[in-house]
Amino acid sequence: MTTLERPSTVDEIIATLRSDPRLAPNFVAWHTLPPQAARTAAWPARLDQRIVQALGRRGIDAPYTHQAAAIAGALDGRDQVIVTPTASGKTLCYTAPVLQAILDDPNARALYLFPTKALAQDQLNELSGIVAEAELEVRA
Structure with a gap:
């Protein structure tokens, strides 16, 4: 990707942040959270x-x-x-x-x-x- 191209996916944005010499030093840690299943509940009984x-x-x-x-x-x-x-x-x-x-x-x-x-x-x-x-x- 050239400097004129903008990253279009999240992965490209992260790669840019990690590799750009002006931006990368501003980050002290990288952590990826694993996906989680949605947690749902019953509708409140009072709801019509x-x-x-x-x-x-x-x-x-x-x-x-x-x-x-x-x-x-x-x-x-x-x-x-x-x-x-x-x-x-x-x-x-x-x-x-x-x-x-x-x-x-x-x-x-x-x-x-x-x-x-x-x-x-x-x-x-x-x-x-x-x-x-x-x-x-x-x-x-």
Whole structure:
């Protein structure tokens, strides 16, 4: 790979970081973690079956353990802080409890705040998809 070419795979990026004389000295250790199987849990019992079934139709048969714990905590009225990598399922951690709250009380409201319009649009599309799958009457 020449200096004008950009690495396009993770392996190429790592090879570049390890071999570039300007970058390599900035790293003191390299460690590769072995892959792990996903850990899932049961849906919280309080979560309405319409939501569970809609998520199943969207390919989410069971929540990851962190999602199940966050959903259960929110349904129990506990404040939550979710810190996980990108694309690890944070959306479900707040969407499921919000939908449950609206099912429990049709006058309930939720305010979603996002740092960018693009993320807000992505989240609206995800929420709208779940609402449509569950055939719920929710306005967003």
